[in-house]
């Protein structure tokens with residue numbers, strides 16, 4: 140499986156302010172780049188923190204891109220994947236609106252009645268990991284289901300979890316011309332953080348887009 | 359006064375790991391760029407957090423650059439400035455080694471006997487602000503002392519304090535090819551963070567240096 144992380148951060152590495160509201164960091168050209176990346180992926184993944192904060196749809200915005208996917212014999216939208224150990228995703232979340240197949244990656248600590256509720260809402264539930272989702276195992280299962288290119292759209296907790304398991308192949312970071320600041324604001328990679336053996340990706344591309352720049356890192 | 363901030367951050371916006379140890383983020387070419395920026399400045403400033411974590415010298419490394427400064431009738435090294443509200447700088451800190459003039463910016467909460475101890479160690483103490491250093495007032499006093507170009511080398515708490523007071527004119531950020539991660543690791547701009555009216559600098563330059571890239575932002 141090929142895992143591509145994409146996120147937009149401020150000048151100082153933040154995905155949002157300490158209030159964890161969605162903040163417009165990028166512009167129209169970057170939005171278009173991200174939409175293409177989505178259209179090129181078999182599935183788009185986020186952590187439950189992003190579901191709760193932003194309630195994203197994770198679908199392809201451009202109708203031509205959806206049509207092109209259909210022409211290739213694919214579903215109009217890539218599948219959606221949420222890492223959600225104990226099922227905090229609300230049943231009325233937009234990712235459960237039926238516009239695309241949705242996977243919920245959960246842990247063994249997920250309450251069985253919540254699992255049932257999610258399955259009733261149309262989600263495929265994959266369980267692995269004791270208290271938190273075992274990302275290596277669940278991504279391997281997704282690959283077994285035909286998901287070869289997985290795009291990850293954040294947030295910082297999930298991105299760190301994937302980096303910790305060495306599951307990330309590529310990282311696209313749009314850096315926008317805003318400073319957010321804040322020692323408690325979410326950053327591109329949160330979690331416990333590394334203290335040694337820092338992952339050292341290669342800088343494969345630098346491109347100015349909108350008022351900012353896209354850095355492309357390869358692991 | 360012209361205030362130029364310079365810092366090196368990881369792919370994900372961190373200045374260090376959660377352990378707050380000094381981490382080599384940049385390489386030799388960036389080190390050289392920073393040394394030139396120091397040599398071009400009248401003073402180099404850090405917060406006391408950086409003194410306690412790294413005990414930096416803040417002097418110009420290259421002998422030719424020091425000689426060139428002397429030729430221009432300047433001291434070999436720019437002055438050093440530490441923002442240190444209650445004087446936590448230890449008397450044996452390297453910034454007090456006499457190799458350059460050192461200013462300690464303190465608040466009215468700084469204990470008088472500590473002030474005396476610092477003055478005995480050769481520092482010039484400037485006090486303004488009730489509990490924390492009033493950066494606008496103290497920087498104006500530094501300007502009155504002939505400091506026209508002030509370089510700020512971090513850390514993230516001080517950088518946010520300066521941004522909050524709209525004192526920053528330029529920001530150079532070296533982004534190195536390391537991921538540090540960690541929700542508690544210091545970032546380029548910490549403090550309370552903005553929740554609206556985010557500063558929106560312009561991206562004035564993008565240059566690949568060593569294994570990373572230097573972004574130049576203008577406020």
Ligand SMILES: NC(=O)c1ccc[n+]([C@@H]2O[C@H](COP(=O)([O-])OP(=O)(O)OC[C@H]3O[C@@H](n4cnc5c(N)ncnc54)[C@H](OP(=O)(O)O)[C@@H]3O)[C@@H](O)[C@H]2O)c1
Pocket residue numbers: 145146147148153154155156158159160161162164185186187188189190192193222223224225226227271272273274292293294295296297298299300301325329
């Ligand atoms: N600028 C951007 O591009 C962008 C993109 C996305 C999000 N955001 C912002 O980022 C913020 C949300 O980010 P976030 O970091 O709080 O949330 P997140 O990464 O979306 O979700 C984190 C949650 O995922 C769950 N998870 C399950 N298994 C995990 C594993 N193995 N490793 C790590 N996490 C796992 C955990 O909750 P459980 O333990 O309950 O499972 C964890 O708290 C919001 O403010 C949002 O607006 C910005």
Ligand SMILES: NC(=O)c1ccc[n+]([C@@H]2O[C@H](COP(=O)([O-])OP(=O)(O)OC[C@H]3O[C@@H](n4cnc5c(N)ncnc54)[C@H](OP(=O)(O)O)[C@@H]3O)[C@@H](O)[C@H]2O)c1
Pocket residue numbers: 364365366367372373374375377378379380381383404405406407408409411412441442443444445446490491492493511512513514515516517518519520544548
């Ligand atoms: N990668 C890099 O380029 C780089 C550069 C520098 C530092 N670092 C790293 O950054 C970390 C230290 O950063 P830090 O953010 O903890 O410390 P910092 O910004 O160097 O110092 C922060 C301290 O400055 C004092 N201060 C006084 N007046 C202030 C004001 N008006 N606004 C804000 N602060 C004021 C405060 O202490 P008082 O309240 O006691 O005055 C504050 O806690 C270390 O891990 C160091 O290795 C990295």
